[in-house]
Every structure is written in C-alpha cells, then in structure tokens.
Amino acid sequence: MDEIICLYVGKEKYETLAKVGHLFEYQLWDLKENGIYDDNGIHWPIEFFFSGDWKFMYNIMGLNAPNVKYFCLYCNCEAGERWNMDLQWPINENTKCKKKPVLFTAIKQENYVSDKLHLLLRISDILIECFFNDLFKKKEFEQQIKSQIEQTMKTIKVHFEFFKSKSHGKWEWTLLMGSDKKKVLQYFPVSQFILGKHDEDIEKLWRDFYGLYVVLRKPFLTNSEIDDFEIKVKQWIYLFCRPNQG
Incomplete structure (x- = not known):
C-alpha cells in the first residue's frame, strides 16, 4: 500500500530533504521496530520501501550524482566498466561515491527501488535522440525524411513534429509522454529510415527495451x-555498447 508521508515546500536538494526527513525519522524507526496493532489487536509488522527517480534517490541515499565515476545506487561499479557484463559487482551499497549520511536509515539498502517510469523515460530519450541525430546528418532530412517521420508517427497515433530552435537553430522535436514513448518503441519502423545492419540493431534495441x-x-x-x-x-x-567497445 502506498502512503504519502509528507508534502513540503522547497527545492529538491539534500539539505532541504534532511530537515524534512528529520521530522519523522523517529516515527519511521518506531514503525519498523514495533509495527502497528489494528482494532482487533492483530499485530502488523512494517517494512519500508522507497522508490523515486534516479536524482531524487541519490539525494535520499546521500550519494553524489548519477554522472559521477561511481554512479550506481547499489554497488561500486565504475562508469567506464558499465558495458562489461562479465564483471560481478556485489549488490550492497555504493561506498566510493557516498558523501553524506543516508536520510532514511529505517529503510534497508535493498529496499530502495528505482521508479520504472523514469527508467522508461530516460532510456527511451537516449535511444530516440541517438536515432534522430543520425538522421539530422543526412542532406535529405529537411526536404524528405522530416515529413516521412512525422507521417509515420501519425500512423501509430503519436502527435509528433520537428522544429528548429529559435535560440540555436538546431532541430528539436515534440516532447513525448510515457504512453507515446511506449508506442514509438514498440511500433516505429526504424528500418525504413536507416539502411543496413545499423538499422536492424537500432530497431532491435527499441523493441527489446520495450x-x-x-x-x-x-x-x-x-x-x-x-x-x-x-x-x-x-x-x-x-x-x-558494442560500437564503443575495443
């Protein structure tokens, strides 16, 4: 069961969250240690879980930032070794990045869980951006490819268009909500726009991630x-990661 612990006015930064968290730190420990008794006298033990987007979880767990050398929420994996699936990293905690105390000590390390929606949004953003950046390099993008992509998006019922930024003149595109990103990952025909083995790999990345x-x-x-x-x-x-290996 999900419950709202508190609402606060302030910025999403460690110092502010520490002040807010201190207000109910004792109550969390009391619930964890003693649980609750309902009206029938039945005892219910309590186990806490925490879920949020990556940045917010970094603040709560007292870590630095997601783009540092030791980035992981759960281990000491180094950023340069992220692609190497042959390495084994014990799932415990990140000791090389931690700079500040964990805010909610009543929550077990293994009970911090990244939010699935934010994982979808972030990874799909990267996949789509890489694909479009390849297309922007083609000389026929503005006259031909641009309208073809917009029309293809329409066929899968996604409102989408390209436009040039007024500030720097580069191509940008409609920001997609999670439901539309799922449609794009599942149905957009990447292979129609990039030929060869490269298009097969990109389309497979999209479909497999979905x-x-x-x-x-x-x-x-x-x-x-x-x-x-x-x-x-x-x-x-x-x-x-294959193009970046070796």
Missing part, C-alpha cells in the same frame, strides 16, 4: 523469469 520494460511492470516474476530477464538485459547492454 520487452524488458513490460517484464519490469509485472506484479510477480518466477525465478526462471528473473534469470531470463538478467540474460536479456546483459544482451541488450552488449548491443547498446
């Missing part, structure tokens, strides 16, 4: 499904 996201949203997974998910995630990362 498939991984669908698995993430399942309310329950068997052990075999979890093992299969791990294998597919590693394969996806290998494909995504």
Whole structure:
C-alpha cells in the first residue's frame, strides 16, 4: 500500500530533504521496530520501501550524482566498466561515491527501488535522440525524411513534429509522454529510415527495451523469469555498447 508521508515546500536538494526527513525519522524507526496493532489487536509488522527517480534517490541515499565515476545506487561499479557484463559487482551499497549520511536509515539498502517510469523515460530519450541525430546528418532530412517521420508517427497515433530552435537553430522535436514513448518503441519502423545492419540493431534495441520494460511492470516474476530477464538485459547492454567497445 502506498502512503504519502509528507508534502513540503522547497527545492529538491539534500539539505532541504534532511530537515524534512528529520521530522519523522523517529516515527519511521518506531514503525519498523514495533509495527502497528489494528482494532482487533492483530499485530502488523512494517517494512519500508522507497522508490523515486534516479536524482531524487541519490539525494535520499546521500550519494553524489548519477554522472559521477561511481554512479550506481547499489554497488561500486565504475562508469567506464558499465558495458562489461562479465564483471560481478556485489549488490550492497555504493561506498566510493557516498558523501553524506543516508536520510532514511529505517529503510534497508535493498529496499530502495528505482521508479520504472523514469527508467522508461530516460532510456527511451537516449535511444530516440541517438536515432534522430543520425538522421539530422543526412542532406535529405529537411526536404524528405522530416515529413516521412512525422507521417509515420501519425500512423501509430503519436502527435509528433520537428522544429528548429529559435535560440540555436538546431532541430528539436515534440516532447513525448510515457504512453507515446511506449508506442514509438514498440511500433516505429526504424528500418525504413536507416539502411543496413545499423538499422536492424537500432530497431532491435527499441523493441527489446520495450520487452524488458513490460517484464519490469509485472506484479510477480518466477525465478526462471528473473534469470531470463538478467540474460536479456546483459544482451541488450552488449548491443547498446558494442560500437564503443575495443
């Protein structure tokens, strides 16, 4: 069951969150240690979980920033080794990045969970941006490809258009909501716009990531499904990072 703990007025930064969190720190520990008793005298133990976008979780967990050398919420993986799925990193905590105390000590390290929607939004943004940046290099983009993409988006029922920024003159595009991004990942025909093996890889990245996201949203997974998910995630990362290896 999800419950709102508090609402506060202020910026999303560690110092502000620390002041707010201190107000109910004791209550969290009391609930964790003692649980609650309902009107029938039945005791209910309490276990806390925390979920949020990556930046917010960094603040709560007292870490630096998602773009630092030791970036992970759960281990000491180095940014330069992210692609190497042969390495094993114990899932415990990030000790090399941590600079400040964890704000909610009543929550176990393994109970901090990244929000699935923000993972979808961030990764899909990167996939779409890489694809468009390739197309912008083509001389026929403005006269031909631009309108073709806009029309293709319309066929999958996504409102979309390109436009040039008034400030720097570069191409930009309609910001898509999560529901539209899922349609694009699932249905947009990448192979119609980039020819060769490259287009197959890009389209596979889009489709496979959507498939991984669908698995993430399942309310329950068997052990075999979890093992299969791990294998597919590693394969996806290998494909995504392949041009940068070597």
